[in-house]
Amino acid sequence: MFYVSMFFQYVSQYMKTRLQYRADFFMEILSDLLNQVVNLVFILVVFGHTQFLSGWSREEIIFIYGFFLIPFALFSAFFNIWDFNDRYIVKGEMDRILTRPIHSLFQVILERIELEALFGVVTGLIIIFYSAISLDLQLAWYDPILFIIFAIGGALAYAAIFVAIASIGFWSDAKTSIMPMMYNIGNYGRYPVDIYNKVIRFVLTWVLPFAFVGVYPASYFLRKEEWYAYAFATPVIGVAFFVISVFIWNQGVKRYRGAGN
Amino acid sequence: MGKYLAMIRMRFLMMLAYRTDYYTGILIYSINIGAYYFLWNAIYGEKSSIEGLSGMQMTTYVAVAWMARAFYFNNIDREIATEIKDGKVAIEMIRPYNYLGMKTMQGLGEGIFRFFFFSIPGMLLVAFIFPIELPRDPAVWGIFGISLLFSFIINTQINLLTGITTFFLYNNAGLIRAKRVIIDLFSGLLLPISFYPIWAQEVMKYLPFQGISYVPSMIFTNGYSSGEIGMALLQQLIWCIILLIPIQLLWIVAKKQLIIQGG
Numbered sequence: 255m256f257y258v259s260m261f262f263q264y265v266s267q268y269m270k271t272r273l274q275y276r277a278d279f280f281m282e283i284l285s286d287l288l289n290q291v292v293n294l295v296f297i298l299v300v301f302g303h304t305q306f307l308s309g310w311s312r313e314e315i316i317f318i319y320g321f322f323l324i325p326f327a328l329f330s331a332f333f334n335i336w337d338f339n340d341r342y343i344v345k346g347e348m349d350r351i352l353t354r355p356i357h358s359l360f361q362v363i364l365e366r367i368e369l370e371a372l373f374g375v376v377t378g379l380i381i382i383f384y385s386a387i388s389l390d391l392q393l394a395w396y397d398p399i400l401f402i403i404f405a406i407g408g409a410l411a412y413a414a415i416f417v418a419i420a421s422i423g424f425w426s427d428a429k430t431s432i433m434p435m436m437y438n439i440g441n442y443g444r445y446p447v448d449i450y451n452k453v454i455r456f457v458l459t460w461v462l463p464f465a466f467v468g469v470y471p472a473s474y475f476l477r478k479e480e481w482y483a484y485a486f487a488t489p490v491i492g493v494a495f496f497v498i499s500v501f502i503w504n505q506g507v508k509r510y511r512g513a514g515n
Numbered sequence: 516m517g518k519y520l521a522m523i524r525m526r527f528l529m530m531l532a533y534r535t536d537y538y539t540g541i542l543i544y545s546i547n548i549g550a551y552y553f554l555w556n557a558i559y560g561e562k563s564s565i566e567g568l569s570g571m572q573m574t575t576y577v578a579v580a581w582m583a584r585a586f587y588f589n590n591i592d593r594e595i596a597t598e599i600k601d602g603k604v605a606i607e608m609i610r611p612y613n614y615l616g617m618k619t620m621q622g623l624g625e626g627i628f629r630f631f632f633f634s635i636p637g638m639l640l641v642a643f644i645f646p647i648e649l650p651r652d653p654a655v656w657g658i659f660g661i662s663l664l665f666s667f668i669i670n671t672q673i674n675l676l677t678g679i680t681t682f683f684l685y686n687n688a689g690l691i692r693a694k695r696v697i698i699d700l701f702s703g704l705l706l707p708i709s710f711y712p713i714w715a716q717e718v719m720k721y722l723p724f725q726g727i728s729y730v731p732s733m734i735f736t737n738g739y740s741s742g743e744i745g746m747a748l749l750q751q752l753i754w755c756i757i758l759l760i761p762i763q764l765l766w767i768v769a770k771k772q773l774i775i776q777g778g
Contacts, residue, residue: 292700296706299710438546
């Protein structure tokens with residue numbers, strides 16, 4: 255209960271500070287939107303030259319992209335920890351975090367929320383509705399529930415990777431650029447994994463499970479039965495990876511000695 | 516002139532001091548090239564060529580477009596924005612050089628550094644991993660070099676324009692991000708311009724963006740006929756000149772209404 259009330263207090267505080275600079279707030283949403291439009295334009299232009307991408311049609315690829323946006327938006331809104339090392343370890347801010355009464359990771363997340371990213375959920379849903387209608391997808395009564403579970407599972411898988419990498423900062427405070435690299439690898443998950451070679455497919459499934467953010471869960475709604483096993487594994491993978499990453503984080507916190515004075 | 520050369524040199528040396536940051540940069544670009552390589556492979560499928568580009572040419576296009584980006588890309592728009600917000604620009608303006616010229620030279624120093632320590636090793640690495648075809652004719656390399664220089668100028672001019680808008684907007688982080696996305700799409704980095712629908716190509720003809728990535732990449736992949744090369748280079752040159760006008764105008768207005776917010 256305490257965690258929930260903390261969460262809402264931080265959210266309301268955040269809204270106050272952001273709405274103080276409204277123009278910038280909207281500009282940020284707009285530039286996210288622009289980014290999504292660019293990716294869509296890419297898909298549309300490409301399908302001007304081909305009918306299928308490894309057997310996936312244009313609407314299916316668009317559906318996958320739309321689905322990807324939702325877990326990605328959840329992740330970006332709540333796990334904005336890509337600069338954790340600079341911001342908390344190098345500057346010694348982690349000392350302050352550890353004196354707080356809630357779990358250190360939760361505290362960091364609360365301080366770094368970026369709620370405007372949630373707008374991506376709206377764009378994602380619009381894209382999904384558009385492509386679902388053009389594909390004439392049938393919905394079962396439990397599909398919306400599965401949708402939410404898969405979206406959260408995907409977001410957790412994404413978050414797990416970033417939490418685990420942020421934890422590296424506890425062992426080595428050297429400046430690394432692994433984080434931006436991960437954002438780029440994450441883009442691989444937006445397209446069907448069967449276009450990649452075996453090694454990359456394996457990595458995207460079992461090492462850096464980015465495929466569980468886009469293709470795998472989306473393939474259930476697209477009724478691609480050969481991928482069902484992977485689709486249903488989404489929440490399991492998400493939770494499992496996330497638990498492991500929190501474990502790594504906790505181990506890291508134990509090792510943390512503080513920087514500076 | 517000497518002071519500008521010194522600027523190039525200083526920035527070059529500064530980048531050299533932090534060169535380890537760039538090894539991961541090469542990896543990131545290779546990851547992106549890899550993603551597009553697989554994507555384009557799937558798009559080509561059984562087709563031997565699309566819009567006059569073969570699968571091999573497409574891979575080369577993607578590789579050279581990204582590695583060229585390492586050269587022309589810079590953050591001087593963001594630097595200008597920070598200097599304006601901090602009030603540092605006031606000091607800069609009383610110094611005996613042209614502020615925008617100095618920023619351009621810093622960008623160039625950064626570009627030259629990345630060309631030697633990023634683009635060239637990156638291109639070698641990528642050529643090792645992916646099947647790409649390097650031009651055999653030395654003349655193509657020469658023309659590519661000229662075209663790349665124009666790309667740098669056009670991109671830098673657009674960055675200067677975006678940077679100057681801070682004088683009027685105070686906070687333009689969103690605009691800077693939007694500009695970056697637009698350039699990635701319309702410059703031909705993600706998609707060769709010839710892949711767009713005809714109406715879109717017509718519109719883009721009147722925009723400076725394709726001079727940034729599409730022209731040098733097409734030259735490198737032998738995607739142009741010799742007549743087209745001349746036209747493309749001329750277009751780049753014309754944009755380099757045209758873009759000077761809004762920069763000068765905005766700069767004059769900006770100087771008049773400059774408010775230093777701190778210092």
